Structure formats: C-alpha cells, structure tokens
Amino acid sequence: xxxxxxxxxxxxxxxxxxxxxxxxxxxxxxxxxxxxxxxxxxxxxxxxxxxxxxxxxxxxxxxxxxxxxxxxxxxxxxxxxxxxxxxxxxxxxxxxxxxxxxxxxxxxxxxxxxxxxxxxxxxxxxxxxxxxxxxxxxxxxxxxxxxxxxxxxxxxxxx
Amino acid sequence: xxxxxxxxxxxxxxxxxxxxxxxxxxxxxxxxxxxxxxxxxxxxxxxxxxxxxxxxxxxxxxxxxx
Numbered sequence: 001x002x003x004x005x006x007x008x009x010x011x012x013x014x015x016x017x018x019x020x021x022x023x024x025x026x027x028x029x030x031x032x033x034x035x036x037x038x039x040x041x042x043x044x045x046x047x048x049x050x051x052x053x054x055x056x057x058x059x060x061x062x063x064x065x066x067x068x069x070x071x072x073x074x075x076x077x078x079x080x081x082x083x084x085x086x087x088x089x090x091x092x093x094x095x096x097x098x099x100x101x102x103x104x105x106x107x108x109x110x111x112x113x114x115x116x117x118x119x120x121x122x123x124x125x126x127x128x129x130x131x132x133x134x135x136x137x138x139x140x141x142x143x144x145x146x147x148x149x150x151x152x153x154x155x156x157x158x159x
Numbered sequence: 160x161x162x163x164x165x166x167x168x169x170x171x172x173x174x175x176x177x178x179x180x181x182x183x184x185x186x187x188x189x190x191x192x193x194x195x196x197x198x199x200x201x202x203x204x205x206x207x208x209x210x211x212x213x214x215x216x217x218x219x220x221x222x223x224x225x
Contacts, residue, residue, distance in 0.1 A: 069188055071186065148188055149187075151191075152176060152187060152188065152191045155191060155194075155195065156175070156176055156191075
C-alpha cells in the first residue's frame with residue numbers, strides 16, 4: 001500500500017482548515033480589539049498584543065499576496081474606482097464606530113453642532129488615511145502586475 | 160517540465176495567453192506557469208484548457224516515457 005501522507009485531497013483539506021482557522025482568529029482578534037477599545041474603554045496597553053498581532057497578520061497577508069503576484073484588484077473594480085470606493089467605506093466605518101463610542105462617553109456634554117463637526121472631521125481624516133493606504137497598496141500591486149506582464153511577454157516571445 | 164504542446168496548440172489557434180486565460184477563467188499568470196511547467200493544474204482546469212484549444216487531454220498533458 002502506498003504512503004498516504006502525500007494524498008493531495010487530505011493535504012488540500014488540511015490547508016483549507018488551516019486557512020479557515022486563521023480567518024476565524026483574525027475575526028476574533030478584531031472583535032477583541034473593538035470590544036476592549038470601545039466597550040470597556042481600556043487604555044491601548046491592555047490590547048496592544050492583539051492590535052500588533054492583527055495588523056501584523058493583515059500586513060503579512062497583503063505582502064505575501066503581492067509578492068506572489070496575486071492581483072488584489074478585481075478586473076471590474078480597477079485603479080481609481082477601487083481606491084476611492086474602499087476609502088469612502090473605510091472613512092464611513094471609522095466615523096460611525098468612533099462616533100458611537102464617543103457619543104456614549106461624552107454625549108451629554110456637547111451640542112449637536114459640535115458633534116456634526118466632529119463626525120465630519122473624523123470622516124474626512126479616516127477617508128484621507130484610508131485613501132493614502134489604499135493608494136500605496138494599489139500602486140505596489142500594479143507595479144508587481146506590470147513586472148509579471150513583462151516577464152510573461154518575454155516568455156511568450158521566446159518561441 | 161515545460162508544456163510546449165500546450166503553447167504550440169495555443170499559437171495554432173492564434174490565441175495569446177491572455178485570450179486563453181479569459182476563455183478558461185483564470186489569470187494570464189496561471190497559463191504562463193502551466194506552460195512553463197511550474198504549476199500543476201487541476202483536472203477541471205486541464206479539461207477547460209483542452210476544450211478551449213480543441214485538443215484532448217492526451218494530446219496536451221500526457222507524458223510519453225522516453
């Protein structure tokens with residue numbers, strides 16, 4: 001009987017299980033950070049380990065995918081549209097999450113106009129920060145894709 | 160090992176890597192890697208490539224013993 005260690009079905013299944021576990025862990029880390037930051041109102045030092053692990057893992061995923069040549073931008077949402085849409089969604093999410101948390105803490109002390117200005121500034125800052133981040137990712141991704149395209153063109157012309 | 164037969168079949172059909180990639184629903188990089196012998200495609204992808212190029216699995220992927 002042949003050695004079953006190299007059974008490709010089980011290897012693929014094990015990889016899928018590992019990948020799912022990683023995704024669940026990332027989700028749990030994100031929830032842990034949000035709960036500690038906004039619900040329990042703890043200082044950063046209490047959730048620094050989770051914060052570093054979460055953003056470290058996200059950065060690793062991003063870098064490995066770009067280095068492997070996996071195109072992070074789908075064919076439909078390319079370039080500027082991808083960057084702008086994602087930045088707006090991120091800005092809005094940051095605005096809503098921090099807005100709710102801040103309102104729960106200091107809601108009684110300020111007038112509605114102050115809150116509106118705060119929301120607007122938070123939205124603008126969040127969107128600008130996300131725009132910068134997504135622009136960098138988009139630029140690096142496009143550069144890598146261009147390099148791969150050139151390599152493939154050279155390979156194709158060889159015959 | 161490079162898959163020259165697949166490359167020849169593609170050129171005979173006057174298809175670029177990008178065209179074949181679009182027909183079978185993968186990236187151009189995947190087609191390039193298969194032709195360069197650096198990636199083993201699944202049976203499903205092999206069949207899709209064969210259909211797109213009008214060849215049989217034997218003609219494109221069977222390795223005769225030297």
